[in-house]
Amino acid sequence: MAASDAERRAMLRALELAADPEVPLGPNPRVGCVLIDAAGRVIAEGRHRGAGTPHAEAAALAAAGSAARGATAVVTLEPCDHTGRTGPCSLALLSAGVRRVVFAQPDANPAAAGGADRLRAGGVEVEGGLLAEKATALNRVWSFAVQHRRPFVTWKFAATLDGRSAAADGTSRWVSSRAARVDAHRLRGLCDAILVGTGTVEVDDPQLTVRDEHDDVLPRQPLRAVMGLRAVPPGRRVLDDAAETVLLRTRDPWVALADLWARDHQHVFLEGGPTLAAAFLQAGLVDEIVAYVAPALLGAGQPAVGDLCIGTIADALRLELCEVVTVGAGAEANARLVLNPSRSEPTPAESGKER
Structure with a gap:
């Protein structure tokens, strides 16, 4: 019937x-x-x-x-x-x-x-x-996570028009506009874990909380996850009581995601630096990319992503452009791009990692 x-x-x-x-x-x-x-x-x-x-x-x-x-x-x-x-x-x-x-x-x-x-x-x-x-x-995120038995990974980054996430002297506040940052906090709130590496914590000292347009911390917060083998220095903001924090003692993206999956987390917001982004991309573990592109040029400085071991244009990681939105207006205008990697996901064995 x-x-x-x-x-x-x-x-x-x-x-x-x-x-x-x-x-x-x-x-x-x-x-x-x-x-x-x-x-x-x-x-x-x-x-x-x-x-x-x-x-x-x-x-x-x-x-x-x-x-x-x-x-x-x-x-x-x-x-x-x-x-x-x-x-x-x-x-x-x-x-x-x-x-x-x-x-x-x-x-x-x-x-x-x-x-x-x-x-x-x-x-x-x-x-x-x-x-x-x-x-x-x-x-879509829950369905993906249940099917693949791991969290869905959204990699978010902000960069200039020439792909720089920081200037040559290391300064990066602020590459994106305030309007873009408010929008990024909205997306943070849709995830249940925010993941960075120990290097980002040492250099940028982020709090990794979800805040509103007035910069007030919201009542519900995702898990803050820091992965890497180095210890997190005492006094870093990621260790405050604004949200729960877990330290993942690994550099292996598969191990980090397995740990977060075991903790009942389905959607990871990847906000680490270029090295961590490259590791997840090379492992085939980025499922969605959200890029905030500022109308600015630096010409030198830190790239948004590290070495992907790609030597020729034929091997470039091709992305499917799903959405382009202007965030903010005038001097506050940034472009938000949502992209999906256009390739099938490898298994842990195919990524070269031993489980």
Whole structure:
């Protein structure tokens, strides 16, 4: 039985609920759920509000009460069949007497998948795939991380028009405009870990927090991760109490990402210097690039990325240009470029690293 017009409208609403910007990001996907009756009228709505809180289906069922019996649950992600901090949504839907379930995206997490089969076995009509592309795009980072068993990596850098991230004397504040920096903090807030190397901490002493347009530190902060074999000097701002910090004693990007994955982090914002950027690029572990390009020239100084061991133009790392946006206006204008590396991801063995 194909999805009805009422179910399609309910799915569009469920996607709106899932996209709520007030919901903190974390190890779980964004999910919305709408319960409708046989006439297509909305009974109740629910959204997942972060790790440890009720799933979207459970929130909608709680709001509906006994009215859920005989209803159709329209949900952006296949109901889970997993007991974690909360119980399986598949069993909750069965217990509530829901007649039909329509979902968009299949659950890519093998630990939680199987809800559709459980529901069918319990006599519930199940229809999957409604607006699946929209749901997958909403959870693109989570979907990638679950599929690849590692965090999605966004490399962010700021540079002049000739690709310099610092002048010849080492000064780099500020290559980008204030408008670009405010925008970069917005993107920081969409990630759950910010990663730099020990060299960046020693030279720049960044705090690595997410701040608003008034430069105030926001209540919710990503994990601050510093990788490298050198110790972080006492008194560095990354060690303050503004956010949690972890020190990753490795120079291997694969090991660093494995550690962050084990800590339930799905989206890494890579903000290290040119050496760290080159290491991740050479390992094939950069999934998205966000570049803030300032209308300025230096002619010399530190490049945005280190040596990639590319000797000829035929071997250049080609990038797919996905978005170009002007950030700010007048003297504050910078270009924000979003690019994707146009190549397949190597395995750890292919990168030359021993696991």
